[in-house]
Amino acid sequence: MNSDLVYRQIQPDHSLVDFVDCFWMLETQTDQARDVVVLPDGRIDLVLAQAQSEPFHVLLMGLGTVPTPARMAPRTRMVAISFKPLAIEYILRHPVAALVDTVQTLPTDFWGFSGSDLADFELFVKKASSRIQENLEEQVDDRKRKLFNLIYETQGSMPVNELAENVYWSSRQINRYFNQQYGVSLKTYCRVLRFRATFTQIKEGKLFPEQAFADQAHFIKEIRKYAGTIPKELFRNKNGRFIQFSALSSD
Template sequence: MDNDLHYRFIKPEKPLSEFVDSFWCLHNQSDSGKETIGLPDGRIDLFLFKSSEEPFRIVLIGLGTLPHEQAIIPSNSLMFSISFKLPAVEYVFGNTISDIINSGRLLPEHFWGFAEDDLQDFDLFVQKATLKIQSLLPNEIDERKRKLFELIYATKGAITVKELSEKVFWTSRQINRYFNQQFGISLKAYCTVLRFRASLEHIAQGKLFPEENFSDQNHFIKEIKKFSGVAPKELFKNKNDRFILLSSLIKK
């Protein structure tokens, strides 16, 4: 990654890992803005942000289904984020995110007790966020939903709605109603996003042919273009590290 951009992430342990994908921070240490394009990754992000040009804020970002328009990471900016898995929407936030597909929601400044001072130390932020999320976790969740999400994430989206329905004993119609009401997206569409995200792991290694469940090379290229706006070859080149998610995978 660009030497001026510092990226770090931490994976949680169980039981938090059922609801949280990762904690991460991004710091633009330079005096100039950095171009970036966000990619859909199947996660919901809560982030704390400040820069030399913009005030502190807390934002919740919903699911993405399209490449974000080119944006600028401001100079001397710092972002701490929690990337959530879908079960967190119902069982941690207790709310729907169906209204913020490809967009976000500004949260109150002291949401979950967070404040600008929490951006001073990433490790302390992770500790504080972990304790807060643990305090919100329910004693139990619907076993059909637990099994459903286990299968979705274990297969990285390479599973049909029919298979999922049969394995969790929940009708396809009911599952899709749940997905659309809670997340603003169908189960099939979400699985397609996860499959794209899994493909990024291979593209980061220079594997520009389908490794996941794509019917052929043309289908693979079409899906990559749909979610990134460019062909796999162009995505791998990642000029100026503008695809931050891909840069982090290459670094990893």
């Protein structure tokens, strides 16, 4: 992580692990705007943010399928909930199919949040966890829970037909569910997770496929598709522009 960026992450309570990937905080500490690239990572982020020159706002970021350029204003502070897909149906209760590779601005009092929640990251996590628990009322479909557990355990590398067989749910029905709720197919979501799983190995300078890729050419093609560049350039991460990749050093 670059010295002008501060990043922190807190893992969710065990009762929330099916719905929350993590809570995170990011702060820029310079008076200069910063150009970054947001990489697809299989998460849906609810972000509270405020900059020195901008008002407090709340954003919902849909699933990403392409590298997305963004500009962070000077002295920006963000706190966020990174949701796993199950949270869309069982906590937020509204599909995000229309938000693929885009962002929705929410009311600034969404879930009772306000600009004051940016001041203390630990208190934000407690408040956010409480809001999630309050909104989680329905019993989760066991097939969906098992499906996502398999996807995460295999880091997106298990074939779609094998996933379907394991959860006794047809691939056609699963894809209909994914497209209606998230705006992407199951195969696309798995490819994004497989891409995300390469972050750690590339960060360590391992610029070759370790698993789940047919060969080096396939590996490079997938990295280029989701990062917009080759593994070597992602490893270099010039000026810390790949924001999630930069954050790995602080995990």
